[in-house]
Amino acid sequence: MPSSSATPARRNQQGRPRRRRPQAKAGNAKPAKRSLFDEVGVTAVDPAPFADLGLPKRLVRALHDNGMREAFPIQAATIPDALTGRDVLGRGQTGSGKTLAFGLPLLAMQTENARPMRPRALVLVPTRELATQVTDSLKPLAKSLGLYVREVVGGTSFNRQVDTLRRGVDVLVATPGRLNDHLRQGTCDLSEVERTALDEADQMADMGFLPQVREILDLVPSDGQRLLFSATLDGDVDKLVERYMTDPVVHSLAPPSASVDSMEHHQFLVSTTDKQSVLARIAARDGRTIMFVRTKHHADRLAKKLRAVGVEAGALHGGKAQNARTRILDEFKNASSSTLVATNVAARGIHIDDVSLVVHVEPPADPKDYLHRAGRTARAGSSGTVVTLVTDDQKQAFRAMANQAGVTAITTEIRPHDAELARLTGAREPSGTPLAVPQRQQPKPAKSRGEHRPQRAPRGTEPSRRGGDSPRRGTGSGSGNNRARRGGTNGGRTGAQQRARRSNSPR
Known part of the structure; x- marks a missing residue:
């Protein structure tokens, strides 16, 4: 019999003994798995002329015509390997030129035009803005080779995209959700895709798109080429590499913190009471400023407050229609507005020249968010300033996040009228004159696939005088408006006269 001093086994709610988790033995802890980026280290590559990378002469000439003669390091490192047909896995800091790093090989290796609804090359990106940017970057270069680059994203007309796909698209740039819609509807076929590029793969993982990405890649021929660019190989991205890439050539130009x-x-x-005044003065500065917030409601609210004190500001977030998002970005790019208030939808892949200041209205919780937001400034060798507004209750969280991001921030106590605020950011007093929201004609909503035109109202019905949509009661059919004008129920006509009038009227 067991000793009475023995400790009784703990039991669960069903009365069964609980299973103990195996304890790791000292000195036998499993080491963290090293990613391929860690294994190769940082690739040292100097810029090189595009003419030396093996690209077609017509493509090199088109690059020269667009003012691009020398490839950035990420391009010089990856393009020669991609042109051999090898799978390529690349990492480069924000603003390093990754779009052409995968885009030029996709264009250079096209041997024939695509058939209707069967693209020959595919680019997957996480956001609509990034899709537009990739498309705009590749279109003029593709034209020199007689190729067509088009995008398929949400928030725009499905039927127009169907028409575009039917005309044949050589390089299709797509967000995973909308492309899956086309695949389910049978309006796009990936069986002839020869090369696939995934841009910002880690952001697609963060946004929960990888299940959709896997569905798409399962429909692409397995012997095709894969080009994947990602800041990290965390978790699911690493699994994506293992499942879909074959012996990839790895180039790691810089870790995310290098920028x-x-x-x-x-x-x-700042104090909570001073925060809005500090933001308004910063937003009134000369030069382009991006202010990042956490939610779309905060973006709209802050942009409205800034406009109320005379600052041209626009809000950009995923809750807006695509045409509104495009317009707001265009206004910011052409300096119609000087301040962009945005959620993380603008944190990656969006290239806007001369953004000299990035403001975190609240400290981001994720160090990756901090780095990618900050990367909207100091692009392609330029310098920039990144400011985070921190209240007393946020100091500890900001310190921990900054340490993880590898950032050392200069700490300054700020009040709205401090000279130090003006010196560091160029802040100044806003005009105080409220700016009206521009009145723009609302576009007619695009008719999505499967929608039908609304049926005409039955004869004898008309909108109620009270402004509702319910049918007007009455015995007449086609002459309700005439009856209303003449003040009678049937305009003084008998039922037979009304029927005769209807039968003789033109249809």
């Missing part, structure tokens, strides 16, 4: 070196990072300690 912080060309920026000034500041932590502004």
Whole structure:
């Protein structure tokens, strides 16, 4: 019999003994798996002329015509390997030129035009804005080779995209959700895709798109080429590499934290009561400013407050229709508005020249979010300033996040009228004159696939005088409006006269 001093086994709610988790033995802890980026280290590649990378002469000439003669390091490192047909896995800091790193090989290796609804090359991106940017970058270059680059994204007409696909698209740039819609409807076929590029794969993982990405890649021929660019190989992205890439050539130009070196990072300690005034003065500065917030409601609210004090500001977030998002970005790019208030939808892949200041209205919780938001400034060798507004209750969280991001921020206590605020950011007093929201004609909503035109109202019905949509009661049919004008129920006509009048009227 067991000793009475023995400790009784713990039991679960069903009365069964609980299973103990196996304890790891000292010294036998499993080491963290090293990613392919960690294994290869940082690739040292100097810029090189596009003419030396093996690209077709017509494509090199088109690059020269667009003012591009020398490839950035990420392009010089990956393009020669991609042109051999090898799978390529690449990492480069934001603004390093990844779009052409995968886009030029996709164009250069096209041997014939695509058939209707069967693209020959595919680019998957996480956001509509990035899809538009990739398309705009590749279109003029593709034209020199007689190729067509088009995008398929949500928020725009499905039927127009169907018409585009039917005309034949050589390089299709798509977001996973909308492309899956076309695949389910049978309006796109990936069986002839020869090369696939995934841009910002880690962001697609963060946004929950990888199940859709896997569905898409399962429909692409397995012997095709894969080009994948990602800042990290965390979790699901690593699984994606293992499942869909074959012996990839790996180029790691810089870790995500490398981009912080060309920026000034500041932590502004502000009180809750001063925060809005500080933001308004920063937004009134000369130059382009992006202010990042966490939610779409905060973006709309802050942009409205800034306009109320005379600052041209627009809000950009995923809750807006695509045409509105495009318009707001265009206004910011052409300096019609000086301040963009955005959620993380603008944190990656969006290239806007001369953004000299990025403001975190609240400290981001994720260090990757901080780095990618900050990467909207100091692009392609330029310098920039990154400011985070921190209240007393956020100090500890910001310190922990900054340490993980590898950022050392200069801490300054700030009040709205401090000279230091003006010196560091160019802040100034806004005009105080409210700006009216421009009145724009609302476009007619696009008719999506499967929609039918609304049926005409039955004869004898008309909108109620009270402004409702319910039918007007009465015995007449086609002459309700005439009856209303003449003040009678049937305009003084008998039922037989009304029927005769209807039968003789033109249809």
